[in-house]
Amino acid sequence: MKVSSIISRCKKRIAVIIEDIELFLLYALLTAFIAGIVVASICGFDTAYIRPLLISAGVFTVICLLLRWPGWLVPVAMILGFGWYGVTALLMDSFAGQPDEAVFLEGFVVEVSERAENYFSQLAEQEASGYSFVMQCEDANGWQGRVMVVSSPVQPKVGDRLRVAGIVYKFTETYNFDLLPNNYLRNNNIAAAVRPVPDGITFIHLAGASPYALAQTVRERVFADMAALPDIQQALIRGMAFGDTGMLTGRQSSILQQTGIMHVFAVSGLHIGYIVLIGTAVMEFWRPKLRLPLWTGPLITAGLVVFFALVVGASPSVRRATVMALAALFCRGMGVRHRAGYALIIAAFILLLMEPLWIFQPGFLLSFAAAAGIVMGSFYLRQLIPSRVLAISLAAQLMTMPILAYFFSTVSLIGVLLSPLVVVAVGFVVILALLAMLLSFFGLAYIPLVGAGLLAELIYKVTEIFAALPNMFTYTVRPSVVVMVLYYVLLWIAYRCLKKAELITFAEEMRDYYGGSGYVRKN
């Protein structure tokens, strides 16, 4: 059988599967899965439930497959969410080390942190130039899980195998009015923080050559070439192009939050979109010349997207945007219809399976809410706002507003207007930074970085002016769950009405096109 024939049959089969899956069912499954996680969290999960739960989920799955009754998948998803949270909680809670106790760990590095929002990274940097990283490891008692090493004198690479002798660091948990308990470690699926004793880190095996190592080399080269720029420009380029907000001062972060444009400092769909755009343009130019098959374009572009994700790190927004972009490229390569809504839900499932506790993390929630707003709402909002760019900005802001109010007590009014302007300008910074990545192999990264730095500083100065205007943002109390539910119900009603309005407009246009009345010529 010819390869092209196999590919053709596969394409048809996948097309059928994708078309068969109803969007509402996907939404229901995701909602049930999230509900399971939340319920398990609220109830305080009992580890004794895990085995019966997983057996029940298996039985339910078999039944619904036999009966071809997809509705049964909803309780299955809820049980899975519940059990998934339980497995994660069990892994964390079973860590035996108590604060100030000595522990011995062995494992490999899964995350090297440089981000400011990771406050353990800040903690380490303030303590005699230490580093922090997360290990997937095993302790002397056979416990397996994730531990964050703080105040490390050395910065390992992802994939390095280490042995660490350290002291369990006391993680302070605090409880305040109108604020969530301070539980950074738990939200990141990390059992404990450990501070290594002097000479307590031993490298067993260094990470070999890999795409990740190459990506990190590119990142380090660009950062090294950036060192000659003023601090503010470095901080802004790092944030806008690499999602690394570690160099931003608290004041700068506040201004960006108040003006509602902090989102451009999280690598997301905007950045990945530029990569897809550039990759597609290059491949469309070269593919016919090289006589490559049609699917090579999306494949190579997907490779670029993955490489960029490795350069910038694995934050929730990067993972979400990467999964969505890969889904779109896959559909294009296979010649099947792509639906952004499906891709968004699948991305949410994959990320929650990897990190179930991210459901409580603002970065994850904001990234998905903004993407959902753009995918579902921006089209209908054009009934109210003719400008496409403004409609997209408003759609994202409307979806994220309650989350911002809940986690950051800030409601930015200027964000709707400022965001489209900034997004366009930041696009040029991102493109220049991408050029710098390419030129870093030839030692010429400095050239585009100068332009990127000046532009980034100009954007920030404009933002400062907007932040100084009166009543551009307001601090508010954390909205209750009831208020948030009510908010989203109202948003849903608004979108339903706009959808209706859109249908009426479309019908009227059709009627007029076929000779009806209702329009008069304006003199």
Added chain:
Amino acid sequence: MYVKTNDKSIPYKVIAAVCLIIAAGLLLLPAWIRNDRDFELTMLDIGQGDCFLIRADGHSILIDGGGQPADATEMAENVVLPYMRTLGIDELDIVFNTHPDNDHIGGLFAVIDEMPTKELCVYSGYADSEKQQKLLRLAEERAVSVSSAAAGQVFALSDDFTVTVLSPQAGEHYTEDSYNEGSLVLHIKYRELDVLLTGDLNGAEMMTATDGLDCADIDVLQMPHHGSSNNYNAEWYDNFAPQAVLVSVGRDNKYGHPGSDVIDYWQDRGIRIYRTDQDGACRIIYNDDTLSIHTVL
């Protein structure tokens, strides 16, 4: 160009717009119609350290900013500043630093950097404190007016709301080993309510600081130095008859704060101790001349 004369979609657009306005209003309304109390003091749970926020008559003052040993500003970034934002505070009238130990001054670096502040008030007799000098430089950069406080100074924020500095005496000098003795002791008075905040005050300074103060009038008393046993002084405590005693400490702190003798003393007298390690943050509200106390846990 064509315009519609009978666009049937308009009612739907109007309903949608109204829904969006109401939705936004749901989030903004609490900010516009905040239920401001006459006087509100919050002892924030910032782990081991002190941080008190007071709001009264439209004025906001902060006393210390906490500070973890390993990361000075972490609690300010994650608790103090976000909490002030939930209250809608966009400017502080006065920030007091009782003394330049990390668990009191640390978080103020983030507060002065990010929260517009009219005045920073410190005692200037800590000659060798690099941290205080650094904070003063930051205040200068942020155009915050700096004032040196000493015993006898009165900050009148309104007719009803005053802050009086009881200690230390002007001209005293303290080294790193004796910063605690040099803590600012603040007598906060709002109408008939009297609050005494004592920083890490210890030793003989406890007696001299409250010389001339009618201690029996104090309604809310902060235990000096996080209720440390080293500061246990029954003779000094006997002077007071507070309705509430405050202790700001971290959970399972390695210093053993608060001391069991301190706890026993107040329990024997039947006076409730509010501790951040057990109660979380504590809010003292004085409204219509009535005192009420609320805790998170």
